[in-house]
Amino acid sequence: MGCEKEYYDNLMNKVMDGDADASEQEQFESHLGECAVCRAEYEAVSFLLDELETSDLHAPVGFTAAVMSSLPYQKRKFHLQT
Amino acid sequence: MDALIANMVSQVKNGDRDAYEGIVDLFKDKIFQLCYRMTGNRHEAEDLAQEAFLRAYMNIEKYNGEYKFSTWLFRIATNLCIDRLRKKKPDYSLDAEVPGTDGANMYSQLSSKEPLPEETITESEKRMELQAEILKLPEKYRTAILLKYMEDMSLEEISQAMDIPVPTVKTRIHRGREALKKVFQQTAVSK
Numbered sequence: 001m002g003c004e005k006e007y008y009d010n011l012m013n014k015v016m017d018g019d020a021d022a023s024e025q026e027q028f029e030s031h032l033g034e035c036a037v038c039r040a041e042y043e044a045v046s047f048l049l050d051e052l053e054t055s056d057l058h059a060p061v062g063f064t065a066a067v068m069s070s071l072p073y074q075k076r077k078f079h080l081q082t
Numbered sequence: 083m084d085a086l087i088a089n090m091v092s093q094v095k096n097g098d099r100d101a102y103e104g105i106v107d108l109f110k111d112k113i114f115q116l117c118y119r120m121t122g123n124r125h126e127a128e129d130l131a132q133e134a135f136l137r138a139y140m141n142i143e144k145y146n147g148e149y150k151f152s153t154w155l156f157r158i159a160t161n162l163c164i165d166r167l168r169k170k171k172p173d174y175s176l177d178a179e180v181p182g183t184d185g186a187n188m189y190s191q192l193s194s195k196e197p198l199p200e201e202t203i204t205e206s207e208k209r210m211e212l213q214a215e216i217l218k219l220p221e222k223y224r225t226a227i228l229l230k231y232m233e234d235m236s237l238e239e240i241s242q243a244m245d246i247p248v249p250t251v252k253t254r255i256h257r258g259r260e261a262l263k264k265v266f267q268q269t270a271v272s273k
Contacts, residue, residue: 013256041263048262051212052119052231059114060128064106067135071099 008038016045087151094142106135109152112233113159119228120163122217130166134159149242156233157243160225167221218265223258230255 011028014020020028032039087108093101113134118127137158138145145154216224222244229240241248 009260013259016259017252017255041267045259045262048212048215049227049231049259052216052228053234055115055212055232057111057115057118059110059131060124063110063114063128063131064103067106067110067132068103070132070136071102071139073099 008035012038012042016049084150088147091142091145091147091151094139102139105138105151109155110135112152113155115232116156116159116228117163119213119216119232120160120221120224121166122213126166130162131159134162137162150239153235153239153243156229156235157245160229160243164221164225215262215265219258219261223254223261226251226254227258227262 008028008031011020011024011031014024015028032042087105090101090104094105110131114127114131117130117134118124121127121130134155138155141158145151216228219227225244226240229235229243230237235243237248237251240251244251246254
């Protein structure tokens, strides 16, 4: 049974990478219908990754101004020589 | 967009300091988000993101257009985050006081910008949970997962940003997902 678990883990990776062909995709989906363990894992990881994809945190207010004020004024040598 | 960025970069290279403002504005949310997901602390993320932009500015001559500017910037930011994480071994708690905030903890930090009370709870809880799971990943898997899913980078771009071969990127993403599964199972058991 260990081998079978490894087989479906690989298949799940293929599906999540978007590398599975139509028949592998189908095989994986039918397996999810039968195997509660794989289904729970797949749903949990998909949920987390979806959350990550849709998260939209923003830099704090005033961030750009803070960066700009941290930059040195004269960076290039020819400016210093004039 | 790429042409616009290339144009701003060459202006900065030519000594136009103000042109850098456009670059910061364009990437600040992405870089902040990456630093936050890497460290789990807003103040630290802000500090690291600022440092990343400063370093990029100081080293902009070294950017040669070989790959996307954003990839180069992400590389600087992830390296800074990893350095920081290694210096202070991760030992953080959600209840821990955030330094320099006068008693604020991570919960209050995260919920402080949410307007509606009911949404505040669910949204920030969801975010905390996700963040907690992400922080449990070893940093090399964490970086690969964040760049892939949060920044939507291709395997090729991640390989350039992390300076590792594409097959290694793939392995790290797989291992990262495996680790997330395990984390999830443990969380489910402990509930």
